[in-house]
Amino acid sequence: MKSEKDGRRLRFALIGGGPGSFIGSVHRIAAELDREIELVAGAFSSDNARSAEAGAVFRVDPARAYPDVATMLRAEAVRPDGIDFVTIATPNHHHLPAARAALEAGIAVMSDKPATATLEEARELADIVAGADVPYALTYTYSGYPLVREARARVADGAIGRVTKVIVEYPQGWLATATDSKQAAWRLDPKRAGPGGCIADIGVHAFHLAEFVTGLRVTQLLADLGSVVPGRALDDDCQLLLRFENGARGALLASQIMIGERNGLRLRIHGDRGGIDWRQETPNMLVVHHSDGRTELVQAGDASLGADATARLRTPGGHPEGYLEAFANLYRDFAMLLRGGKAPLLPGIADGLRGMALIETAVHASRDESGWAPLIV
Structure with missing residues (x-):
């Protein structure tokens, strides 16, 4: 059955991503890369002047650079060329209200990770998504890399045998010293980020990658999260031991205080007949070890x-090909959903729930020093 969206570009609005944002431009470039989607509107900032400024930078019609989400959804609903979906690129505490408003208005949602600021909010969002008639997706970007998908396929086909060991690490160094940058400020603020710092910012990426490629769920974890830089309310350094549903053991390291590290996401999966090794900084190569x-x-x-x-x-x-192309692959998958097709590897609310469960379980288990904790969604 043909969709009314067939034969034209899909139109989207950006929520957040205004002046000073890194990720706003990334979303625009990635979404428009394959010329299936175009940015036509946005509520780019809670400050009206800054939203207008961002709209000018993105070359959006000034009338469609809105002062807030509610105004945007009302105005776009009555336009014959209104938006097909929104992208949420805000600090975490805005994710639930923005997603709720869009979904209840019948507008599809592509959201930055993590899904929300808290697990309780993620559960509320899951109920909203379940009752919506439009898609919801999350930008776990690294699942869009071609060789990550190749790794997933090979593991699923039994190329390395039964998975026995999983090591995933995500070291960065950009928060090794105190900083007042805009990008750091909200990530280190519990009111905007939620209960997790590094674990919520990059730890969930590592966690999702491990589950995505292995096809296995983590069932238990032992967490050690800490704030290395004095005065921080949220963690900037994390290490977790993992147990997977098939009995495999694993480890997850995520840190933002390792000077010299940039974006060193790496995944190693070992089985009883081989192993694989993928690094984000050399994403076009996958190492496969044979027995x-x-x-x-x-x-x-x-x-x-x-x-x-x-x-x-x-x-x-x-x-x-790298980060932008991987991001664009998620948008390509999302476009397929909006046109009535299928995109089974596109992360959605189930991934969002598991990510939030990881964050809160790790934070509480580390704080209480309670030992191994079950990962319960």
Whole structure:
């Protein structure tokens, strides 16, 4: 059945992402990369002047740079060229009210992670999503990399046998010293970020990547979260031991105080017949270890890639693709949903619930020093 959206670009509005934001421009570029989607409106800031300023930068019609979300949804609802979805690119405490307003207005939602500021809010959002007639998705960006999807396919096909060990690490160094930057301020503020700092900002990315590629759920964790820089209310350094549903053991390290580290997300999965190793800073290569001692280097564009990874590539082998292209793959999947198709690997509210459960379980278990804690959604 053909959708009325077939044959035209999908129109979206950005909530947040205004002046001083890194992620706003990333969303716009990623969404528009394949020319299936265009940014036409936004409530870019809670400050009307700053929202208008952002609208001018994004070359949005000045009349469609709105002072707040409610005004935007009302105005767009009566336009013949109104928006098809919103992207939420705000600090965490705005995620639930923005998503609720959009979904209740019949507007689809693409949201930054984590889903909300708290697990209780995520459960409320899950109920709203369940009752909505439009899609909801989360930008767990690293699941969009072609070789991450290749790794997932190979693990699912049994290429490394039964998974026995999972190591995922995400070191950064940009918060190693005290800073008053806008990007740091809200991430370190419990009122805007929620109960987790580093664990909520990048730890959930590492967690999602581990579950996404292995196809296994974490059932228990042992957490040690800390604030290394004096005066911080939220964690900036985390280490967790993990137990997976099949009995595999694992470890997750996430830190933002490791000087010299930039964006060192790395995933290693070992099975009883092999292992894989993927690094975000060299995303077009996947190392596959075989039990007979061979090590295989799989590269983007190789003829050996499976259908899903191949479909997510845009350039010939040897031409680097990275963060923006991975982000764009999520938007491509979302466009498929909006046009009535299927996108089974696109992260959604179930992933959001698990991410929030990880954050709150890790924070409480570390604070109470209560030992191994079950991960309950």
